[in-house]
Amino acid sequence: MGLSILIVNYNTEQFIVNFLHDLTKQTIGASCLEVIIVNNSNNNTMQSLIEQNNLNLNLNIQVILSENIGFGRAMNVAASVASQPHLLIANPDLVLADHHYLQELLIQAESHPQYGAITTQLLDEKQQDLSEFYDYEFHETFGFKNQICWFSGALLLIRSEVYQHIGGFDPDFFMYCEDEDICLRLKQHGLPLIKVNHLQISHIGGASEPNLCxxxxxxxxxxxxxxxxxxxxxxxxxxxxxxxxxxxxxxxxxxxxxxxxxxxxxxxxxxxxxxxxxxxxxxxxxxxxxxxxxxx
Incomplete structure (x- = not known):
């Protein structure tokens, strides 16, 4: 029932600190949880903030320094050192209000042992659920019409062995569409995408790239x-x-x-x-x- 939470930081340190504070309030046992942060900002700010907030006393946190290698590649780095059977791909700007969220998420994962990816409601600031999509880029479905085609990579649960089997995120994508790509490959392998509608998490959005330039x-x-x-x-x-x-x-x-x-x-x-x-x-x-x- 263990969970590795994988996060990529690129100038989103304060968002991550807030999210880590939320994690300390989760009912899941500390021994079943680890947090791996790949710091694409390539500085010591993230580690300093963790130490200043004493977060490493409550959580098992590992920070890996990196150049800005993009989202997917950084997630692959984090997954390569993860030790738990389930990986939670998580954006830095998530807000976790439900203290039982992670425990219930893992219960759902154990209830669907052959799952490809699991997500929950992902609510924006207008309380709109932006977790699931029914076509890919340019309205293509690739044979999966009237099905969930992909989940937002802001929150994505994948079994570690499945992640490794399909090769993780495609490293050719620097940022954007890598979540569509991995979900399409999961579906092509016959692994289902499962939505848990009774769980909710908030997503602020645009933390690492606020300017649409x-x-x-x-x-x-x-x-x-x-x-x-x-x-x-x-x-x-x-x-x-x-x-x-x-x-x-x-x-x-x-x-x-x-x-x-x-x-x-x-x-x-x-x-x-x-x-x-x-x-x-x-x-x-x-x-x-x-x-x-x-x-x-």
């Missing part, structure tokens, strides 16, 4: 196109690229004409579609291998 959209669209490249047929992928190129040209032209009106929403949309146009242009001019994340 050009660089954000570039990372997001690059991951979307990479996901399509990996999972679509070559013909379907090329049709998609042509469709997106036409749409991006039209959107950029439209919002460029509207930009002089000074409406913030138009400027935001122009930034968004310019990022998409740049990704598509580079994909057309170069091998699609450039989409894959390569560590510096």
């Amino acid at each position: 050009h660089n954000y959209f570039s990372r997001w669209y690059r991951s979307q196109i990479l996901f399509a490249y990996k999972h679509m047929s070559a013909d379907a992928f090329n049709v998609l690229l042509r469709k997106l190129q036409r749409k991006a040209r039209y959107k950029c032209m439209t919002y460029q004409l509207l930009k002089p009106f000074g409406i913030a929403r138009y400027k935001f949309k122009l930034t968004q579609w310019q990022a998409m146009a740049e990704i598509l242009k580079k994909t057309q001019q170069e091998s699609t291998d450039w989409l894959k994340y390569t560590p510096k």
Whole structure:
């Protein structure tokens, strides 16, 4: 019944400290719980905050220093040193109010020994549940129509042996869409995605990337196109690229004409579609291998 909680930090230290405080109030036994934080910020701030708050006295916490290698790769690092049979992929900005949450989550895991991934209600600030999705990027279902296709990677429970068997998160994704990818691979292996609706956890969202700027959209669209490249047929992928190129040209032209009106929403949309146009242009001019994340 043991649980390893895996967290990636990138300038989200205070969110993590708050979450760790929540963990100290959980009814699950301390001997059954470990926390592994991969610190992509590559500094000692995280460890210092843990020591200042005496959190390491109540929790088994391990901090691993790292360069910013992205979300999926960092989770793979954490999973490689995890010692418990169940892995909880957790975003730093989760708020855990139910003191029985982790204990009940593990009971559900033991009740479904062949599960692929488990999640619960994941509530945003408007109390909307944003945990489950019924299609993948560009409205593809890959044969899983009218089913849950993927769970948000903000909270994802996976058995350690399953995680290792499927190779963990695909390291080609730097950030975004890696949760869709791993859930699709779980389903392709015949492992079910299970939603526990009577459990709730809050997710603030956007902690590591609060500014929706050009660089954000570039990372997001690059991951979307990479996901399509990996999972679509070559013909379907090329049709998609042509469709997106036409749409991006039209959107950029439209919002460029509207930009002089000074409406913030138009400027935001122009930034968004310019990022998409740049990704598509580079994909057309170069091998699609450039989409894959390569560590510096």
